[in-house]
Amino acid sequence: MTAVLPGAFTDALTRHGDRVAVTDPDTSLSYAELAARARAAADRLATYDVAGRPLRVGLYATNSTDYVVAYLAALYAGAVPFLADSAFGPFELSRIAEDCGLDLLIHAPDAAVEQVTEELLADADEFGSLKVSRVRRTDAPPPPLLPDTEVCRFTSGSTGRPNCIEFSGPAVLAAARNWARGTGLSAEDRIACLAALSNGLAFNTSLLAAFLPGASLHLSRGLPTASRIVRLLESTGATRLVAFPALYESIVRRSSTGGFTGVRAAISSGAPLRDSVREEFTRLTGVPVHNYYGVAEAGPLTYAVDGDGGGLGTPLPGVEVIADEQGIRVRSESMGSRYLNAPGVFEERVDDQGRYRTGDQGHLLDGVLHLTGRTGRLVNVGGRKIDPIEITEVLREAAGVLDAVAFEAENQHGDTVLAAVVAVEPGLTAQLLRTHCSAVLPSFKVPWVFHLVDEIPVNSIGKPSVERLRRLLADARSN
Known part of the structure; x- marks a missing residue:
C-alpha cells in the first residue's frame, strides 16, 4: 500500500523551500534544509532495515529540530515512527518496546534507555544531538501492524501499559488539513509550541498542520518558565501560542505580560481551562484563548472562536460530535484505527455507527461543546489521562503499605492533581512512597501528594469513601 505522509511532507517542503520551517534555541531550518536533513537521516535509517516488514522506530525525546528531522526521516525511510512521551520512565518504555516490537530507538544522549537497548549505533550523525540505538530483541514476534498504518502514538491505558494507537496516513493528513482549515492557519503564522510533539495537542496543531500552508514552527526546550516563554515569543515574533492550561495559569499567577505583542491566538487543550484564568490571561496579555477539544x-x-462562552468550541471540518446521556461520542476523519497492543479494546469503544466513546460527559449549546465530567475513572492531569487503579496497585506493592487509594483532587491553585491516601505501618514515610512510585511509574503518574493514615476510611458498604478522603486532604492542608 502506498504511503500518504511522505508525499504530503515532500509537497509542503518543496513548495515552501526558503521559508523558515522549524527552529529551536540552537537551530533554524528552512523547508529546503529540513528536507535535505530528513532525506540524509532517512538514508541512514535504511541501512538498519529489517527484512520482511517496515522498520519500527521509537522516538523518545523532547522537542527540537532534531526531533522533527527524525520523525520525517522515519516516514521517508518507509519506517513507522512510534512517538513515545519523553515523560515515560524505563518501566513503561520497556513495555512499549516489547509490546510494539520496536527495532530502533531515537533518543536523547542522556535518556535512561539501558533496559531497552542493546547497541548504540554511534555513526548516526545525521540525527544531530539525538542518538540511535538498537532495541533489545525478544523471542516473541512483533504484533503485525495494519497495512495502512504510518504513525503510532500512545495514550495512557488502564492496564499500566500505554495503549499504542495505530493511525493511517490519510487520518494524520486529515487531522492536519482540517485543523489548518478550521482555525485559519496561514503561511504568515509563527507557532510557538510549548507542548510535546508526541502529544496530540502539538502533533495535530503544530507539525504537519503548520507545514501544509508554509507556517513556521518554533520549539522551546526545558521547563516552560515565564522567562523562557517571553524569550521564545519575542525572538520568533510568534502569532500563535500552543500550550496546556497549566502554562496559562502560571502566566496569570505571575502576571507575566511580556512578549505577547504579536500573538493573535493562544490555544489550550488537554484539560479544561477555567473561565477565570482564560479571562484574566486575556486581560493581562490582550490575547484571546481558544480552547480546543480532542x-x-x-x-x-472542536475549536473555540472568540471564547465561545467558555465552551470548547464547535466541531472542526470532518468531525461529528454527539453529546447525550451516553456521554460524548465522536466520529472524525482523523480517527485512529485500533490499539496495536490491546486487541479489541479500541473496537469496544466504538458504537455501531462508528462513533468513538470518549469517556467524557457534556452537552452542546448552540453547537458549542461544554464538558461536565467523565463517564470513566481516568483522571486528566495536565492533559495526560491517568488510571487511579493502576497507581493504587503500585502503592499496595510497597513494603509497609496496608492499603491505598489514589484519586483526583485539587491543589491550592484549583488545578487537578493526583492524590494518594495510604494506610501504612510505622516508619514508612511519604518520601519512601514517592521513591517507590518513581521507580516504576513515569513522573506524571506519581501522586502530587501522599497522606499517611492508620486506616482507609470506608463508606457503608465497605468501599473507600472518596468524600472523606478529600476531607482528610483538606484538613491536612489547613493545619
Missing part, C-alpha cells in the same frame, strides 16, 4: 484516539475535534 482525544488521542480521534484527533482534533
Whole structure:
C-alpha cells in the first residue's frame, strides 16, 4: 500500500523551500534544509532495515529540530515512527518496546534507555544531538501492524501499559488539513509550541498542520518558565501560542505580560481551562484563548472562536460530535484505527455507527461543546489521562503499605492533581512512597501528594469513601 505522509511532507517542503520551517534555541531550518536533513537521516535509517516488514522506530525525546528531522526521516525511510512521551520512565518504555516490537530507538544522549537497548549505533550523525540505538530483541514476534498504518502514538491505558494507537496516513493528513482549515492557519503564522510533539495537542496543531500552508514552527526546550516563554515569543515574533492550561495559569499567577505583542491566538487543550484564568490571561496579555477539544484516539475535534462562552468550541471540518446521556461520542476523519497492543479494546469503544466513546460527559449549546465530567475513572492531569487503579496497585506493592487509594483532587491553585491516601505501618514515610512510585511509574503518574493514615476510611458498604478522603486532604492542608 502506498504511503500518504511522505508525499504530503515532500509537497509542503518543496513548495515552501526558503521559508523558515522549524527552529529551536540552537537551530533554524528552512523547508529546503529540513528536507535535505530528513532525506540524509532517512538514508541512514535504511541501512538498519529489517527484512520482511517496515522498520519500527521509537522516538523518545523532547522537542527540537532534531526531533522533527527524525520523525520525517522515519516516514521517508518507509519506517513507522512510534512517538513515545519523553515523560515515560524505563518501566513503561520497556513495555512499549516489547509490546510494539520496536527495532530502533531515537533518543536523547542522556535518556535512561539501558533496559531497552542493546547497541548504540554511534555513526548516526545525521540525527544531530539525538542518538540511535538498537532495541533489545525478544523471542516473541512483533504484533503485525495494519497495512495502512504510518504513525503510532500512545495514550495512557488502564492496564499500566500505554495503549499504542495505530493511525493511517490519510487520518494524520486529515487531522492536519482540517485543523489548518478550521482555525485559519496561514503561511504568515509563527507557532510557538510549548507542548510535546508526541502529544496530540502539538502533533495535530503544530507539525504537519503548520507545514501544509508554509507556517513556521518554533520549539522551546526545558521547563516552560515565564522567562523562557517571553524569550521564545519575542525572538520568533510568534502569532500563535500552543500550550496546556497549566502554562496559562502560571502566566496569570505571575502576571507575566511580556512578549505577547504579536500573538493573535493562544490555544489550550488537554484539560479544561477555567473561565477565570482564560479571562484574566486575556486581560493581562490582550490575547484571546481558544480552547480546543480532542482525544488521542480521534484527533482534533472542536475549536473555540472568540471564547465561545467558555465552551470548547464547535466541531472542526470532518468531525461529528454527539453529546447525550451516553456521554460524548465522536466520529472524525482523523480517527485512529485500533490499539496495536490491546486487541479489541479500541473496537469496544466504538458504537455501531462508528462513533468513538470518549469517556467524557457534556452537552452542546448552540453547537458549542461544554464538558461536565467523565463517564470513566481516568483522571486528566495536565492533559495526560491517568488510571487511579493502576497507581493504587503500585502503592499496595510497597513494603509497609496496608492499603491505598489514589484519586483526583485539587491543589491550592484549583488545578487537578493526583492524590494518594495510604494506610501504612510505622516508619514508612511519604518520601519512601514517592521513591517507590518513581521507580516504576513515569513522573506524571506519581501522586502530587501522599497522606499517611492508620486506616482507609470506608463508606457503608465497605468501599473507600472518596468524600472523606478529600476531607482528610483538606484538613491536612489547613493545619
